[in-house]
Amino acid sequence: MFHLWNMQDLTxxxxxxxxxxxxxxxxxxxxxxxxxxxxxxxxALMSPWIVGFAVFxxxxxxxxxxxxxxxxxxxxxxxxxxxxxxxYLFGDDWHQIRSSIYNTLWIIVVGVxxxxxxxxxxxxxxxxxxxxxxxxxxxxxxxxxxxxxxxTLGFVYLLNPATGPVNTLLKWFGIQGPLWFNDPGWxxxxxxxxxxxxxxxxxxxxxxxxxxxxxxxxxxxxxxxxGPWQRLRYVTIPSISPVILFSVVLxxxxxxxxxxQAYVAAGVAAGEASQAGGTSTLELGYPQxxxxxxxxxxxxxxxxxxxxxxxxxxAVLLLVVSFVLTFIIIRNSRRWVHYGGAVR
Amino acid sequence: MNIFPAASxxxxxxxxxxxxxxxxxxxYGFYYNKxxxxxxxxxxxxxxxxxxxxxxxxxxxxxxxxSLKVVGYDPNPTFYHxxxxxxxxxxxxxxxxxxxSGKSNISRDTGWAHLFKWQKSLIDYYGYDKLVxxxxxxxxxxxxxxxxEVGKLAMMLxxxxxxxFIKHEHPELQYGTAPxxxxxxxxxxxxxxxxxxxxxxxxxxxxxxxxxxxxxxxxTTNNHxxxxxxxxxxxVPSTVSSSKSPELIPDKNFSTFLKIFTNPHSTTSPxxxxxxxxxxxxxxxxxxxxxxxxxxxxxxxxAVDRSIDSKIKQALKGGGGGVP
Numbered sequence: 001m002f003h004l005w006n007m008q009d010l011t012x013x014x015x016x017x018x019x020x021x022x023x024x025x026x027x028x029x030x031x032x033x034x035x036x037x038x039x040x041x042x043x044a045l046m047s048p049w050i051v052g053f054a055v056f057x058x059x060x061x062x063x064x065x066x067x068x069x070x071x072x073x074x075x076x077x078x079x080x081x082x083x084x085x086x087x088y089l090f091g092d093d094w095h096q097i098r099s100s101i102y103n104t105l106w107i108i109v110v111g112v113x114x115x116x117x118x119x120x121x122x123x124x125x126x127x128x129x130x131x132x133x134x135x136x137x138x139x140x141x142x143x144x145x146x147x148x149x150x151x152t153l154g155f156v157y158l159l160n161p162a163t164g165p166v167n168t169l170l171k172w173f174g175i176q177g178p179l180w181f182n183d184p185g186w187x188x189x190x191x192x193x194x195x196x197x198x199x200x201x202x203x204x205x206x207x208x209x210x211x212x213x214x215x216x217x218x219x220x221x222x223x224x225x226x227g228p229w230q231r232l233r234y235v236t237i238p239s240i241s242p243v244i245l246f247s248v249v250l251x252x253x254x255x256x257x258x259x260x261q262a263y264v265a266a267g268v269a270a271g272e273a274s275q276a277g278g279t280s281t282l283e284l285g286y287p288q289x290x291x292x293x294x295x296x297x298x299x300x301x302x303x304x305x306x307x308x309x310x311x312x313x314x315a316v317l318l319l320v321v322s323f324v325l326t327f328i329i330i331r332n333s334r335r336w337v338h339y340g341g342a343v344r
Numbered sequence: 345m346n347i348f349p350a351a352s353x354x355x356x357x358x359x360x361x362x363x364x365x366x367x368x369x370x371x372y373g374f375y376y377n378k379x380x381x382x383x384x385x386x387x388x389x390x391x392x393x394x395x396x397x398x399x400x401x402x403x404x405x406x407x408x409x410x411s412l413k414v415v416g417y418d419p420n421p422t423f424y425h426x427x428x429x430x431x432x433x434x435x436x437x438x439x440x441x442x443x444x445s446g447k448s449n450i451s452r453d454t455g456w457a458h459l460f461k462w463q464k465s466l467i468d469y470y471g472y473d474k475l476v477x478x479x480x481x482x483x484x485x486x487x488x489x490x491x492x493e494v495g496k497l498a499m500m501l502x503x504x505x506x507x508x509f510i511k512h513e514h515p516e517l518q519y520g521t522a523p524x525x526x527x528x529x530x531x532x533x534x535x536x537x538x539x540x541x542x543x544x545x546x547x548x549x550x551x552x553x554x555x556x557x558x559x560x561x562x563x564t565t566n567n568h569x570x571x572x573x574x575x576x577x578x579x580v581p582s583t584v585s586s587s588k589s590p591e592l593i594p595d596k597n598f599s600t601f602l603k604i605f606t607n608p609h610s611t612t613s614p615x616x617x618x619x620x621x622x623x624x625x626x627x628x629x630x631x632x633x634x635x636x637x638x639x640x641x642x643x644x645x646x647a648v649d650r651s652i653d654s655k656i657k658q659a660l661k662g663g664g665g666g667v668p
Contacts, residue, residue, distance in 0.1 A: 071661055084661045092654035162481025182476050184635075271423060271485060282429050283422050283631050284624055287476075305619045307659065 061319075067312035074306050085313035097314075099289055100297040103188065107293065108255035111192045116247050119199045123206035124236070137207070144200025152264040155194045156181055181269035184290035191261055191291070202247050209240040241337040249329055256322050259295040266291045294318060347565060347583045349605060351539035351612040358615055365564040368579040369541030370503045371604040372425075372432045374525065378518040380414070380498040389522050391534050393436075393462045396499070396525040401469060403498035412470060412478040415491070417499045419463040420475065420634055422627065424485050426503045430627050431613040432538040433459050437527040441614045441622065448652035450626060451645035458527050460633055460641055467634050488513040504601035508578035521600040523607075536609035537601075541582060567591070580605045617659040622652045 070078035159180035167177030178186045217235045270286040285292025302311030352366040390396040400416025421430040437455030483489030491497035493514045526533040546556045570581035571591040587602045
């Protein structure tokens with residue numbers, strides 16, 4: 001074992017221990033050498049992460065900021081154009097940016113609460129199950145193992161308005177099913193259904209949190225005459241509130257980066273059999289722009305029309321918005337998240 | 345360079361600078377189901393959009409619940425159309441995309457308004473939602489369940505490759521090919537069609553330029569090489585002389601596309617500093633127009649012009665353009 005810091009070294013006198021006697025410079029060097037050795041070991045062990053962070057996170061981040069001030073078509077060297085990309089983003093292109101922001105906010109505002117609600121609800125139900133607990137846990141978790149592209153293809157097939165099993169079933173009851181991914185009013189709700197279906201990972205975290213709520217709290221609530229709703233409201237939810245916060249923050253960040261499912265669903269539902277996602281001359285965000293999420297518009301500019309400078313400006317805006325939203329959520333969470341005896 | 349038709353010469357250059365050479369091409373024309381046309385009493389092929397609409401209505405069959413069983417002609421360019429989208433109609437209306445000063449010209453070129461009104465009127469005849477529902481059950485474009493190949497679509501606009509698809513997937517299908525009907529106001533365009541195709545070039549930073557050029561020259565200009573390639577994958581051989589070569593496997597349906605390829609009115613879409621973003625912008629408006637989400641055609645097309653102009657202005661910032 002090794003340690004990074006020795007509290008007595010860092011805060012002499014504050015820990016209640018007697019202040020160390022003065023030592024000669026020669027003596028001081030010995031622990032310093034030991035610390036340096038430890039630091040080198042720490043650095044060596046961390047180096048794979050440091051290299052990965054530098055190459056895959058820090059460098060692209062810095063380059064994105066730089067490229068956002070350039071005109072860059074991926075083939076010719078970037079040319080500095082100052083704030084032109086940002087002016088265009090908030091100016092002439094704002095109508096399309098605004099539309100993509102609306103779609104992105106929609107999927108966050110509707111999708112994230114539903115995913116949290118269903119994850120929590122299923123987790124609570126699973127804690128109550130008496131028979132087949134392992135079976136049900138597996139069943140509800142399984143969708144999370146499906147690759148996003150495969151899951152989306154499956155849903156587009158299931159929800160095919162003309163030949164899909166869902167509408168066929170509805171037809172048996174005399175109901176004409178909606179156009180699902182082919183209707184601008186139904187495309188986003190269809191994506192939300194797909195998202196709720198695949199909540200396995202969040203559900204497992206909620207399950208662990210619900211199972212971890214101390215029994216004595218429920219017993220105390222029972223003694224106070226609390227019913228099931230009051231136990232849920234005043235014991236379970238406050239106890240798992242850090243997990244709710246975690247799920248909301250993660251959901252919002254994933255919502256801001258929402259891409260794969262929408263890209264694949266739009267391409268396949270539009271009938272572009274040759275390539276999921278479509279060619280540049282066909283409709284953007286099929287149907288009628290309803291699945292044009294911000295990251296899809298960014299991809300469209302960067303990788304279909306080679307406007308990488310402009311796409312970088314969009315990415316920088318996305319980063320700033322992600323920071324701001326996360327900050328707001330965490331700031332507001334102080335009012336409703338309880339950490340028990342833990343120190344934040 | 346005149347061994348290639350004008351359209352192919354155009355889509356392999358940028359601002360007059362040759363970037364690549366055409367290597368086989370696609371031309372777009374009209375396919376019709378002979379059996380269905382005969383059953384509907386249609387003896388003369390349509391040559392204009394209005395004639396096409398009239399025939400499409402005769403050929404359309406609805407189920408008892410009002411849903412579409414057989415569609416006469418689907419004018420929505422985002423459905424099938426070989427992925428070429430709305431640009432395939434540009435040739436048929438003699439469209440201009442930009443004026444002489446380089447400004448987007450779509451709202452001022454009456455051809456586009458004619459096209460959109462014609463498409464919308466036929467879509468309204470089917471019912472937009474009913475047509476979308478039919479499309480979702482129409483089968484993948486590049487599969488044996490393609491709606492035209494199985495008799496669910498009586499007429500369509502498609503590329504020359506479909507001849508080979510039908511031969512391999514549904515050899516029993518009785519069909520014919522012809523030039524696509526054109527705007528009623530431009531009957532002289534009949535016989536032409538949209539052209540595009542694969543291209544070949546030599547990377548600037550590559551090695552062995554001389555040897556590479558020998559290969560590219562042989563592949564793109566040697567009639568024997570082009571006709572053999574064309575016979576193998578059933579695309580249009582890309583020089584004027586090779587499209588008339590006796591080495592081509594004779595096929596009446598395929599030869600329609602060879603004639604369209606060399607028709608002087610055949611065109612392709614414009615090369616711009618924003619790639620195909622101008623077509624995307626136009627299509628994004630078109631789909632809302634077809635769906636009845638907007639009734640202001642003139643205002644919508646003017647907004648398309650403004651959007652395209654601003655995109656080009658942005659692309660030219662810093663003294664350059666995007667990659668065409």
